Structures are given as structure tokens and as C-alpha cells.
Amino acid sequence: MFKERTPRWVLMGAFLLTLGAGAVNAIGFLGVHHQGISHLTGTISLVSTRVAAANWEGAVAAGLIVGSFFFGSFLSAVIIRQNTLHMGRRYGVVLVMESALLFGAVYLFEGGTVAGAYLASMACGLQNAMATSYSGAVIRSTHMTGIVTDIGIACGHWVRGHPVDWFRMRLYGVLLGGFALGGVAGAAGYARIGYRTLVFPAVLSGVSGLGYATYKHWQRMKHRAGSAVQ
Structure with a gap:
């Protein structure tokens, strides 16, 4: 059952991500470049339309966001070396x-440099590749197209009287709710302090990373202590 493999740490981690x-x-949409950062569908279309208009500078700028996301995903795979979600990975x-990249993005954005978008996109690529799948469920933490599609399919199956994995839907609901709430927080923050709002997700990911590393270190010490007693 999917329920048996959905511990609270997965739901909490999914929400925070x-x-x-x-x-x-x-913040990417509200910033001066008015461009999505955490997903690539619209950005790739932007590359295409700019190429068609012979706007080569704009096409390169949008293409670098795509490349940055790709490179972030690549780095994540190199570091974690797994394609499923399990405790104990890196x-x-x-x-x-991711936290360091977002802090760097704040610095560059505040300096009026478009390269801030590249660091933010790389951070999103890192994150999205980190939790690609869990218990047969595809987890995308930086874009919601697949999540909304799966929820729509589940609702259609429910109307038709077919069985639905509601525990998986609970995970998807957490993902969708977290992204929407984060958007509200990002928009409200940008209206007040601009790009410095990125400090919020930067601190969130940094504290989560350090907390996770500390927890895993404590677990290893506890295991070694138990083995020594035996």
C-alpha cells in the first residue's frame, strides 16, 4: 500500500520544498524579467518565439535559464546517485x-544582473531532481502540471467508480498546496522587499539541509553506539 510508504517526513519535506x-x-514572474524560473515549458516556448523573431540576445538569455535548470538537475544526480527517494541519501x-545558489541569486538580482535568474533556475533544477520519484509516484516539486494532471485523472476515475489511490493524492495535494502558498508568500514579499524575498526560500532550504545532515549524523552515532554495546 502506498499509505505504508508515506511517512510524515516525506509529506513535510514535500511541503517545504x-x-x-x-x-x-x-518572484521570477513579478521581477523585471517577468519570467518563470522553476519550470521550463514556457521558457522553452520563449526561446522559440525569440528565435522566430530573430531576437538572438533574448533567445540566449532564455536558453541559459533552460541550461541552468538542466545543469542543476545534472549536479543533483551526480551527488545523490539515486532515482528514488530514501532516507540516508545526500x-x-x-x-x-540550493540555499547558496539562492543567496547568490539575491546578490546578483540586487545588483541588476540577469544572471540571478540563472542561479535561481539552477537551484530549482537541483531541487526538482532531488526527489524525482517516491513509491511509484512521480514527484515534481518545482512545477505543478503533472500534479494537477494526476489529480484530474484521479477525480475522473472516482466519478467513473474506479479505484483511486487517495494516499497518493494526499501527497499530490500537499505538493500543490505548498507551491500555491509559496507563491502567495513570494508575491507578498516581493511587493515589500523585492528580490530580497529570495532569502526566505534560501534560508528554508539551508536550514532543512543542515537539519537533515545533523539528523543523519545523530542516527549514525546512535547506530554505532548500539553496535558497540552489542
């Missing part, structure tokens, strides 16, 4: 790297 990603994406390292 999407909360930060929602804030980052909202998630703490990835989360701390």
Missing part, C-alpha cells in the same frame, strides 16, 4: 547547495 519553489517562481548537501 514546494513552498520554497512557489516563492521563487512568483539530500543535505543538495539542499545546502
